[in-house]
Amino acid sequence: MEISKLMKKRIADNLKEGKRFDGRKLDEFRDIKIETGISVNAEGSARVTIGDTVVVAGVKMATSEPYTDHEDEGTLVTTAELLPISSPRYEPGPPKIEAVELARIIDRGIRESKFIDFKKLCIKKDEKVWSIFLDLYSINDAGSLIDACSLAAVAALMSAKLPVYDAETDTIKYGEYTKDPIPLTEKVCLNFTAYKVGKSLIFDPTREEEDSSEARLSVAMTRSKGKIYVNSLQRGEDEPLTPEEVLKILEMAEKKYEEVEEVVKKQIK
Amino acid sequence: MEATENTELKEVKREVVTPGEVIVSGKDYLPGDGTRREGDDIIASKFGLVDIGGRAVKVIPLSGTYMPRFGNVVIGIVTDVTFNGWLIDIKGPYSSFLPLVETPRFIKGDLKEFFDIGDMMACKIVGVKQKGVDLSIKFNGLGKLEEGIVIFINSNKVPRVIGKEGSMIKLIKDETNCEIIVGQNGVVWIRGDNLEDELRAKEAILFVVEKSFAIGLTEKVQEFLKERRAKK
Amino acid sequence: MAYTKRFDGRKFDEMRETEAKVGVIKNADGSAMFRFGETIAIAAVYGPKVMHPQHSQNPEKCVLRCNYDMLSFSVPERKKPGTSRRSQEISKVTEWALANVIDLEAFPSAVIDVHIQIMQANAGTRCAGINAAALALAHAGIPMKEMVSAVAVGKIDDKIVMDVDKEEEDYEDGEGATDIPMAFLSRSGKISLLQLDGKIQPSQLKEAIEMGQKACQQLYEIQKQALKASVMEEK
Numbered sequence: 006m007e008i009s010k011l012m013k014k015r016i017a018d019n020l021k022e023g024k025r026f027d028g029r030k031l032d033e034f035r036d037i038k039i040e041t042g043i044s045v046n047a048e049g050s051a052r053v054t055i056g057d058t059v060v061v062a063g064v065k066m067a068t069s070e071p072y073t074d075h076e077d078e079g080t081l082v083t084t085a086e087l088l089p090i091s092s093p094r095y096e097p098g099p100p101k102i103e104a105v106e107l108a109r110i111i112d113r114g115i116r117e118s119k120f121i122d123f124k125k126l127c128i129k130k131d132e133k134v135w136s137i138f139l140d141l142y143s144i145n146d147a148g149s150l151i152d153a154c155s156l157a158a159v160a161a162l163m164s165a166k167l168p169v170y171d172a173e174t175d176t177i178k179y180g181e182y183t184k185d186p187i188p189l190t191e192k193v194c195l196n197f198t199a200y201k202v203g204k205s206l207i208f209d210p211t212r213e214e215e216d217s218s219e220a221r222l223s224v225a226m227t228r229s230k231g232k233i234y235v236n237s238l239q240r241g242e243d244e245p246l247t248p249e250e251v252l253k254i255l256e257m258a259e260k261k262y263e264e265v266e267e268v269v270k271k272q273i274k
Numbered sequence: 275m276e277a278t279e280n281t282e283l284k285e286v287k288r289e290v291v292t293p294g295e296v297i298v299s300g301k302d303y304l305p306g307d308g309t310r311r312e313g314d315d316i317i318a319s320k321f322g323l324v325d326i327g328g329r330a331v332k333v334i335p336l337s338g339t340y341m342p343r344f345g346n347v348v349i350g351i352v353t354d355v356t357f358n359g360w361l362i363d364i365k366g367p368y369s370s371f372l373p374l375v376e377t378p379r380f381i382k383g384d385l386k387e388f389f390d391i392g393d394m395m396a397c398k399i400v401g402v403k404q405k406g407v408d409l410s411i412k413f414n415g416l417g418k419l420e421e422g423i424v425i426f427i428n429s430n431k432v433p434r435v436i437g438k439e440g441s442m443i444k445l446i447k448d449e450t451n452c453e454i455i456v457g458q459n460g461v462v463w464i465r466g467d468n469l470e471d472e473l474r475a476k477e478a479i480l481f482v483v484e485k486s487f488a489i490g491l492t493e494k495v496q497e498f499l500k501e502r503r504a505k506k
Numbered sequence: 507m508a509y510t511k512r513f514d515g516r517k518f519d520e521m522r523e524t525e526a527k528v529g530v531i532k533n534a535d536g537s538a539m540f541r542f543g544e545t546i547a548i549a550a551v552y553g554p555k556v557m558h559p560q561h562s563q564n565p566e567k568c569v570l571r572c573n574y575d576m577l578s579f580s581v582p583e584r585k586k587p588g589t590s591r592r593s594q595e596i597s598k599v600t601e602w603a604l605a606n607v608i609d610l611e612a613f614p615s616a617v618i619d620v621h622i623q624i625m626q627a628n629a630g631t632r633c634a635g636i637n638a639a640a641l642a643l644a645h646a647g648i649p650m651k652e653m654v655s656a657v658a659v660g661k662i663d664d665k666i667v668m669d670v671d672k673e674e675e676d677y678e679d680g681e682g683a684t685d686i687p688m689a690f691l692s693r694s695g696k697i698s699l700l701q702l703d704g705k706i707q708p709s710q711l712k713e714a715i716e717m718g719q720k721a722c723q724q725l726y727e728i729q730k731q732a733l734k735a736s737v738m739e740e741k
Contacts, residue, residue, distance in 0.1 A: 006363055006426070006461070009351050010392035015423055019469055026423075026473065044626045045544055047579035057532050061625075063579025084587050089573060090550035090621040092533050097573040097621070099588060140578040140587060142623075144548075145531050179582035292733045293607070293644050294652030294693040308649070317693070319609065319651065321644040321733055336737065338647020339535055339554060367554035367568070367616030404565065404614055430647070 008216040016217045017203030027211070032257045034209040034265070039156060039272040041164035046180075049165020049187070051273075053157040055209060057147035059091075062157035064165045064187070065138040068128065068177065079126020079135040083112035085154060091143040107151055108141065110239050111158050111196070114225030115139075117236035118194035121162070125188035128170070135167070137187065148212040151223055155196030156265075160273050162187055192227040194236065195265055197258040199224070201244060206254055208261065219244035222251065224258045228266070233259050288325065288334070291318035297331055308333030340366040340429040340459040342399055342407045349419070349457035350409075352393045355386050362395060362409060364459050365429075369406045372397060376410035378417075394419040394463065396455050415455070422453070422465030423472050429460030431483045434491075442482060442492065449499040450475040474502045508680055509663035513673045521657065521669040521721055526637070526732035528645040536646025538732065540638035542657075542669055544628035549638035551646040553618035568613035572601035574635055576624040596632045597622075603636050603656065603689045603699035609649040618648065629672040630658040633687050636699060641729055645736070655725035656689035656699055659714045661706050666713045668721045681705060686714050690722040 016026070023031060035056030044050040049064035071078060085108035087095045100108075115121065126135040139161065141154045167185045169178040200210045200218040210218060225237040235255065240246060246254075291297055296315045305311045308320040309331050318324070322333040342348070342364065350364035359373040372395065374381065381388050389395060396416045401408030411417045427435065435456055436443050447454050452466035452475045462479060466472040481498050485491060512518065522543030531537035534550035541547075557563045574597040578585050600622065608618070620643065622635040633656035640654040660670035663680035670685055677683040684704020691698055697715075706714070 006351055006365060007353065007392070009394045009424055010390075011394055011419060011421065012424055013392075015421070015469075024469060026469075044577065044579055046582050046626060046628075050579060059531075061577070063577060065579050065584035067584065084578075086587055088575075088621070088623060089552075089619065090531055090534065090537070090548065090623050093552045093555075097575070097589075138578070138584055140584075142577060145533055147532065290734045290737045292653065292730050293650035294691075295730070310651075317651075319649045320647055322647070323737075335647045337536060337645060363556075365555075367556060367613045369556050 008213055012213060013217040016214055017205070020202050020205035020207065025207070025214070031205060031207045032261060034261075037156065037265070037268050037272075039160050039269065041160050041273060047161075048168055048182070049161045049163075051157045051160035051164060052144075053153050053160065055149055055153045056211065057145060058149055058153050059144040060142065060150060060153040060157050061144055062139065062141045062154065062161040064161045065140070066168055066177070067136045067138065068133055068170065068175070069136045070132065071127070071134040075123075077127045077130045077134075078123035079121075079137065080123075081112065081116065081121060081137045081139060083108045083115070083139045083141070083158070085111070085141040087143045087146070087150070092146040095143075095146075106239075106241070107154060110151060110223050110225075110237070111141065111155050113237040113239075114155060114194045114196050115158065115162075118192050118225065118227040120159075120189055120192050120194045120227065122188040122190055128172070133175075137162075146212065148210045148215040149198070151198045152196050152209065155194070155225070156269065159193060159195070159269065162189060163273050192229055193266060193269060194225055194227050195262060195269070196223055196225045197261055198222065199254040199257060201246065201250065206250060206257065208257065218242070220246055222246060222254050224255060226258060226262055228262065233262055288323040290322070291324055291333060292321050293318060297324055297333075298326070302329055304330045306330045306332030308335060335430050337428065337430060340364070342366055342368055342370070342402050343458070344399055344402055346399045346458035347396060347416070347455070348399060348409075348459040349394060349396050349424070349455060349461035349463055350459070352389050352391050352395060355389070355391065357385075360385065360389055360395075362397065364397075364407065364409075364457075365461070366459060368402075370409050371406060372409040372411065376400065376408070376412055378412065389418055394424055396457070396463065419455070419463050422463055423476065425462050425464065425476050425479065427460045427462060427479065427483050429458065431486055432456055432458055432460060434486045435462075435479055435482050437492070442495065445492065445495060446475055446478045446499070449496070449503070450478070474499065477502065509665050509677065512667065514671065518665055519668050519717060519720065521724065522671065524725070524728055526641060526728050528641050528732050528736045534642070534646070536642040536644070536648070538638045538641035538645055540634045540641065542630045542634050543671060544626055545630050545634045546625040547622055547631065547634035547638045548625060549620060549622045549635065549642040551618065551620050551639075551642040551648070553646070554613040554616040554648070557615060557617035563615040565614055567610040568608075568615075569617045570601055570605045570608060570610060570620065571617060572597045572604065572620045572622070572639070574600055574622045574632070576627060576631070580624045580627045596635070599699055599701065600632065600636055600639060604639060604643065604654055606698055607651045607654055607691060608643065609651065612649055618643075629670050629675045630687070632656070633658050633689070636689050637725060637729065641732060644733055652691045652693040653726055653729055654689050654691055654698060655722040655729060656687065657718055657721040657725060658685060658687045659718045659721070660685050661704060661710060661714065666710060666717050668717050686718070688715070688718040690719060692726045695719070
């Protein structure tokens with residue numbers, strides 16, 4: 006059922022007083038659970054649960070020719086699908102703009118943060134590089150898919166192992182793994198999407214809170230040499246944001262970064 | 275595999291059955307809801323709890339979408355406004371319509387001014403046809419719902435939430451000082467003086483749904499509500 | 507070399523380790539997970555619900571829509587996201603395997619959506635999908651005449667085996683591998699899914715069908731248990 010006007014108003018009115026239906030603070034995340042290695046045929050995989058929201062991410066590797074202008078760098082392709090199993094609002098078929106945008110937001114954050122060391126993915130300059138295929142899927146949509154997928158992407162990448170590559174025959178022996186992880190830097194990219202509901206800004210909305218929101222801002226951040234950097238931004242939905250709101254969101258995200266980074270470090274082996 | 279349910283003062287043990295299982299055998303038995311007869315056997319057609327009352331055998335479903343029944347009070351959301359009524363989503367397999375003629379006489383002219391898309395309505399089902407369900411708000415206590423919160427529960431648990439002669443829901447209403455309408459379709463509206471009371475009522479209702487098989491559920495709910503009130 | 511011993515040491519009439527659980531997707535009206543060894547399928551059922559667009563409605567009975575898909579990383583060589591002709595065909599035979607047991611006349615003009623997603627693949631995916639889907643339909647409280655259970659029987663070289671895995675599917679020696687996915691209805695014993703690719707004599711096919719019946723009787727017990735176990739959890 007669609008969200009009713011009365012619920013939208015109730016949620017917005019209570020947020021003004023700093024109250025959320027499940028008792029959380031405005032910038033508080035539900036319980037985050039990260040499991041890796043959830044799909045044996047993937048080079049890397051993860052399942053992230055935030056409250057009742059469940060998403061999975063998988064990494065598959067292949068080899069290809071590098072792009073022109075990037076002859077010594079590996080490549081990354083990110084796709085996302087909002088699966089019909091996860092909610093009655095999604096239908097089978099080609100990804101709609103919601104899924105396309107989600108994939109691009111996650112992709113941009115990872116790319117701009119320089120989390121992946123693309124140069125180390127080079128096998129032979131101008132000829133052969135590793136390609137990373139990162140695929141994201143929703144399994145149960147209870148709000149906050151963007152941030153859940155972002156965590157799943159990071160977890161899948163961090164837990165991945167390169168498959169055996171036979172340079173002579175130019176074939177990959179899928180199922181046989183090296184001990185080598187994907188070359189990553191310490192710049193763990195985390196995404197925080199703030200949602201504007203009425204006059205309030207919140208993190209990790211439930212499905213009803215998300216349906217009551219008029220705007221969102223996704224902020225991808227990394228930490229480098231003790232400082233926090235913003236690597237990408239995406240403002241979405243109809244309502245504009247004031248400059249003050251944008252700065253407030255950046256402040257909220259910076260404050261949350263360390264806490265979520267701890268969760269990631271603790272739960273990803 | 276058995277589950278127990280409190281009916282009046284008796285403890286009735288109910289067997290869990292799955293589709294295609296034989297419940298009982300014997301020509302004397304009568305196949306009721308959720309069952310069918312095949313030769314001598316009464317077979318379960320649904321996943322649920324067996325209920326044998328005398329010769330009548332039926333399966334009480336544990337899950338499944340709401341099936342509209344004449345006379346039910348349901349809560350739904352307006353999804354469209356036409357020239358002569360409102361399309362309302364009450365969940366379940368049929369679309370529902372509230373025609374202008376089934377509303378109080380003062381409603382006329384621009385229908386959107388009275389009930390618009392996104393409004394929650396408490397209605398009574400006055401007709402169930404293949405084409406769809408007909409609704410009415412011409413009875414006391416029905417109409418547009420204002421303020422409060424709306425929650426969704428498994429429609430199969432509604433009888434438990436209402437309780438024998440409304441005893442369970444009355445307990446919750448009294449303890450939380452809230453107005454509550456429990457739609458037979460599993461949509462529940464709660465309006466109290468403040469959010470804390472409304473959330474307490476919500477939690478009590480979810481508690482009943484979760485512990486629906488427990489014995490002495492009324493006492494457990496009373497305790498639950500007292501505990502929550504003390505926390506405030 | 508003749509196939510005298512199965513690669514993973516199983517007996518010829520032994521299935522891989524199975525696992526079945528219902529209620530795995532909160533948003534769905536009914537949901538389930540089913541596993542054969544390393545093959546994992548999850549299914550979600552939404553419905554019966556109003557069918558849009560109206561002109562697609564069938565006034566005589568409920569429409570059953572099955573949609574089978576695999577995660578790109580469920581297989582060793584990445585499967586490009588999106589439907590393929592293979593998944594379209596599997597969606598259709600799955601629909602046929604299930605439609606017969608559902609009381610579709612009880613909900614004219616409505617629709618029941620069954621979505622199957624393969625999380626991990628090691629052969630037998632369509633059978634795992636059907637087992638999960640049948641569980642999800644029952645879990646959703648949809649009226650069904652009986653349950654449906656599916657298994658991939660095979661002929662590896664000249665041996666009839668129960669629950670073919672990927673290594674067996676790829677067997678090329680001797681008579682090679684013949685893959686025979688089949689589904690049985692729990693009460694009537696009728697066959698609602700039957701496909702075959704390979705080479706087999708009719709007399710051995712009889713043996714394969716008997717193997718399938720035996721497997722599906724076991725699978726039916728596993729499915730029943732999964733449904734009943736979910737009620738115990740509620741207490």
